[in-house]
Amino acid sequence: MTRERADRRFPQRVYGTGQEPDPRFSLANERTFLAWMRTSMALLAAGVAVEALDLPIAGGLRLAGALVLVLLGLLAPVQAWFGWVATERALRESRPLPAPFLGLLLAAGATVAGVLLAIGLLVR
Template sequence: MAKRWPGWVYDDGDEPDPRFSFANERTFLAWIRTALGLLATGVALQALPVDIEPTPRKWLAVLFIVLGLFTAAVGWSRWARSERAMRRNEQLPGSAMTAVLVGGVAVAGLVLLFVTGLR
């Protein structure tokens, strides 16, 4: 049998019920869809003719792109840590990074609301 990657996830513990691994994978894919949405928002803000001044538009685009990249990284980390915990029959891990993401999206939304809605 070929060695699976990443080894630090798969080389420890016992194989969990496939249903749990598939559910964990679906959750990871939801994180990736969210990351793609944030990246697309950042690209759209910069590429499309949006009625926002150039400087705040540029910083909003950067903020959404950074949030998208961060979301993808957090999603992968949560997938790996959860898969490893299931293999070890441990409690599933929590993550303070989700609070950072919620805060970042809230700030981006408020700034977007401010620059587009309060004229």
């Protein structure tokens, strides 16, 4: 790709560095971004559904579980964007790929939501 065309790509902090990687790797990175976005939509939908549906779960625990799911759904796009940027830069600069920086928080949050909802089912 010519330098002039690369200067028009967004974000410049990604495309303005390093060498153009193999397109297969960039496309795989984009698929990972989209997977995080799908995960975000699923978490948001689950949080809304848990609270909106008349489920046999104790009220306070149901609300807490729903809020955790919605908050995780709001964090997943943050992981998607910053993960895409960090990975694309690493590909362009021939560096090792970074770990998901919110991965542990999202996993812990999903566990907390599941525990809250499970307890809510047991104490109803």
